[in-house]
Amino acid sequence: MKIRFHGAWVIGEPFPSVESVLKRGESGGKTRRVVFGSDDLSRWDSSFLIFLDKLEKFLQSSGLQVDREGLPEGARRLLKLAAAVPGKETNRGTSRVSFLEKLGKETLRVYKNFTDMMEFIGEICLALARLFRGKARVRLSDVFVFVQECGAEALPIVTLISVLVGLILAFVGAIQLKLFGAQIYVANLVVLAMAREMGAMMTGIIMAGRTGAAFAAQLGTMQVNEEIDAFRTLGVPPTEFLVLPRMLALMLMMPLLCVYANFMGIFGGTAVGVFMLDLPLIQYFNQTKDAVTLTDFSIGIFKSVIFGALVALAGCFQGMRCGRSSAAVGLAATAAVVSGIVFIVVSDSIVTVITSILGI
Numbered sequence: 001m002k003i004r005f006h007g008a009w010v011i012g013e014p015f016p017s018v019e020s021v022l023k024r025g026e027s028g029g030k031t032r033r034v035v036f037g038s039d040d041l042s043r044w045d046s047s048f049l050i051f052l053d054k055l056e057k058f059l060q061s062s063g064l065q066v067d068r069e070g071l072p073e074g075a076r077r078l079l080k081l082a083a084a085v086p087g088k089e090t091n092r093g094t095s096r097v098s099f100l101e102k103l104g105k106e107t108l109r110v111y112k113n114f115t116d117m118m119e120f121i122g123e124i125c126l127a128l129a130r131l132f133r134g135k136a137r138v139r140l141s142d143v144f145v146f147v148q149e150c151g152a153e154a155l156p157i158v159t160l161i162s163v164l165v166g167l168i169l170a171f172v173g174a175i176q177l178k179l180f181g182a183q184i185y186v187a188n189l190v191v192l193a194m195a196r197e198m199g200a201m202m203t204g205i206i207m208a209g210r211t212g213a214a215f216a217a218q219l220g221t222m223q224v225n226e227e228i229d230a231f232r233t234l235g236v237p238p239t240e241f242l243v244l245p246r247m248l249a250l251m252l253m254m255p256l257l258c259v260y261a262n263f264m265g266i267f268g269g270t271a272v273g274v275f276m277l278d279l280p281l282i283q284y285f286n287q288t289k290d291a292v293t294l295t296d297f298s299i300g301i302f303k304s305v306i307f308g309a310l311v312a313l314a315g316c317f318q319g320m321r322c323g324r325s326s327a328a329v330g331l332a333a334t335a336a337v338v339s340g341i342v343f344i345v346v347s348d349s350i351v352t353v354i355t356s357i358l359g360i
Helices: 018-024 046-061 073-082 099-132 140-150 153-180 183-224 225-233 238-274 281-293 294-320 327-357
Strands: 003-007 032-044 065-067
Touching: 003 238, 032 046, 046 065, 073 099, 099 238, 140 153, 140 183, 140 238, 153 183, 183 225, 183 238, 183 281, 183 294, 183 327, 225 238, 238 281, 238 294, 281 294, 294 327
Parallel strands: 003 032, 032 065
Antiparallel strands: none
16 A cells, blocks of 8 residues: 655644545555655655654554655654654653652662662771771872861861851850850850860861862762773772772861861950950960860860761762762762761760760
C-alpha cells in the first residue's frame, strides 16, 4: 500500500485522522508493506513529524512493514533521531506519592548516608594507621599548604568574628549586671563563655563555612574531572593522598585558632568593660585572671580538636561522594557546610553534658 502526502502539512492546517489516511492509501491485494509518497508535498513542519510518528506506531502495531524512502530526507533524519532518543514520560496523571512511601524513601536515604559515612570513617582510620606505621602516601608539602590555608589565611575572619562576639557578650551582660551594680562580673561572663564555649564553637562554624566548603568543592571538582578515578587507576589511595593532608592540617590549626579566638574575644569584652562601663583596666584584668582556670581553656581546646576533625570529615566526605556534574559540586559544598555545623552543635552538646556530669 502506498500513502501519498500533498499540499501543506504545517501547524494550523487541518489534519486527517490516521484511519482516514489509511483508507485513502493506494492498496492492491493483501497489505504487507506501506510506503510513502511525498512528491506533491509543498511544505511541512514538526506537526507533520508528529503525525508520521503516530501513523508508524499504528502501522507497526498492526504488523505492517513501513518504508520511509518516499519521505523527505530531513523528515527521515528527524524520525530516526526521535527513535534513537525516545522522549521521557512526564508525571502528568500519575498518582501522588503517599506519606509512608516518602517516609520509607527518606529512611533508606538516611541509612545509605550513614553507612557511607561509616565506610569513609573506616577508610580514614586505616589511612591513619598506615601513617603511624610510615607507609601512608602523604606528601609533607601538601600538609604545609593546607596548614597555611586553614591557619594564617583564616586569621582575618576569625579575628573579626571573635572580637564582635566578645563585644556582644560583654554588652548584653553589662545591661543586666548594671542593674545590680555588678558590672565587674562582665569579665567573668566574657572570659568563661569564650574559653569554654564560644571561642571553639565560633571558630568551628567559621571553618565549616570557609574551609569545609572549600574541601568539598576541591574534591568535588576532582571527582567531576575524573582525577580521583585516575588516582585509583594508578594505585594511589585517594583517602591517603587527598583526604589525610586536609584533615591533619585542620586538626593541627583548630586549637591554635581557638586560643587566638579566645584572646580576641576577651579583648573585645575588655573594650566594653573599660570604655563603656568605666572599669579600671587593672581591676578588669585581675577579675578576668581570677575567673578562669587552665581547665576552662583546656575544655575549649579539646572541643576545637573535635570540631576540626568533624569539619574536615564532613567536607572531604561530601567532596568524595560528589556527582559528575557542576551542579553536584555546589550541592556538595552546601551539604558540607550544613553537616559540619550540625556535627559541631551535636558534639558540643555531648561534651558539655559530659563535663557537667564530671563536674569540670
